[in-house]
Amino acid sequence: MSDKELSKIGLGTWKMGGEINANPNNDDNKDIEAILYAINNGINHIDTSESYADGKSEEIIGEALKKIKREDVFISTKVREWNLAYNNIIKSCHDSLRRLQVDYIDLYYIHKQNPNVSIKEICKGLNYLLDEGVIHYVGLSNVGIQTIKKYNKYLKQKVFAVQNQYNLVCRESQKKKVIDYCRKNNIKFISWRPIMLSYPGAKEPFYPTGTFPILDNIARKYNKSNIQIAVKWLTQQSNIYIVFKSNNISHIKEILNTENFELTKDDWEILNKDFPVKFNKGCTANEFFEIS
Numbered sequence: 001m002s003d004k005e006l007s008k009i010g011l012g013t014w015k016m017g018g019e020i021n022a023n024p025n026n027d028d029n030k031d032i033e034a035i036l037y038a039i040n041n042g043i044n045h046i047d048t049s050e051s052y053a054d055g056k057s058e059e060i061i062g063e064a065l066k067k068i069k070r071e072d073v074f075i076s077t078k079v080r081e082w083n084l085a086y087n088n089i090i091k092s093c094h095d096s097l098r099r100l101q102v103d104y105i106d107l108y109y110i111h112k113q114n115p116n117v118s119i120k121e122i123c124k125g126l127n128y129l130l131d132e133g134v135i136h137y138v139g140l141s142n143v144g145i146q147t148i149k150k151y152n153k154y155l156k157q158k159v160f161a162v163q164n165q166y167n168l169v170c171r172e173s174q175k176k177k178v179i180d181y182c183r184k185n186n187i188k189f190i191s192w193r194p195i196m197l198s199y200p201g202a203k204e205p206f207y208p209t210g211t212f213p214i215l216d217n218i219a220r221k222y223n224k225s226n227i228q229i230a231v232k233w234l235t236q237q238s239n240i241y242i243v244f245k246s247n248n249i250s251h252i253k254e255i256l257n258t259e260n261f262e263l264t265k266d267d268w269e270i271l272n273k274d275f276p277v278k279f280n281k282g283c284t285a286n287e288f289f290e291i292s
């Protein structure tokens with residue numbers, strides 16, 4: 001569905017199928033059911049990477065896709081930073097196609113930058129894949145403005161999306177004006193880890209009541225959970241899309257419910273200005289590589 005409107009809420013799949021490696025004991029059916037529930041309830045954007053569970057996340061999506069029309073879903077996946085040389089990127093993409101069991105990928109991201117491979121060479125590989133028709137759009141992840149500009153110099157089709165960490169707590173993309181730049185230049189900005197306040201490795205808490213009075217007060221006012229307010233703060237912004245992960249249907253419902261209300265301009269602004277963003281544990285400031 002490359003030419004259709006992307007849903008503001010997308011489903012991420014990091015930790016479906018395993019973590020860094022595939023987990024042989026993973027409950028694949030639970031992941032597949034969550035993906036299908038999301039798709040059948042208005043989420044048309046599924047995000048993965050060749051690195052998630054070492055490819056198993058893509059395989060799980062491939063299984064789920066058998067139960068729906070391929071063209072109804074926008075699939076994004078990513079190539080790892082050490083597979084960016086011309087031949088490697090082509091091989092990686094074809095491996096992803098095989099695992100996803102599709103003949104095209106809607107959006108193909110460079111997951112992270114690698115200073116040892118030139119952007120010119122990476123773009124040669126991407127242009128080949130665009131010509132082949134096996135990828136429809138190119139995306140960049142964890143990048144700043146200068147890097148986006150360099151890719152645009154060599155790509156035959158301008159960068160379609162940028163996927164950076166962005167949430168109430170982690171504002172590096174806001175600070176570095178990446179969000180403004182994407183908005184002005186018609187590049188979709190996809191926020192990763194939209195709801196997880198805790199730093200990597202922490203299981204709990206996620207914006208627990210009692211931690212941030214400012215969030216508690218607004219949640220109480222709208223009769224919503226803190227997570228719903230945190231998500232709404234993102235999705236209410238123009239050109240901001242999110243990919244959140246869940247394989248729990250009630251959690252997916254909770255996130256989808258954020259489509260049923262709006263924050264007032266004042267409340268949005270209070271969160272924007274006064275939420276204590278200086279708490280930045282788990283925010284990936286140094287993953288914003290600018291490649292020369």
Ligand SMILES: NC(=O)c1ccc[n+]([C@@H]2O[C@H](COP(=O)([O-])OP(=O)(O)OC[C@H]3O[C@@H](n4cnc5c(N)ncnc54)[C@H](OP(=O)(O)O)[C@@H]3O)[C@@H](O)[C@H]2O)c1
Nearest residue numbers: 012013014141192193194195196243244245246247248251
């Ligand atoms: N480009 C990159 O470098 C990059 C890096 C990281 C992530 N990503 C992408 O972004 C996606 C999202 O990031 P993420 O998975 O790290 O973090 P996230 O979506 O912010 O948080 C996921 C966690 O929140 C839980 N959760 C979801 N909805 C919930 C709810 N309503 N109530 C309570 N808990 C809830 C999930 O558990 P349950 O499954 O139990 O609901 C999961 O543990 C990833 O899946 C991936 O696709 C990209």
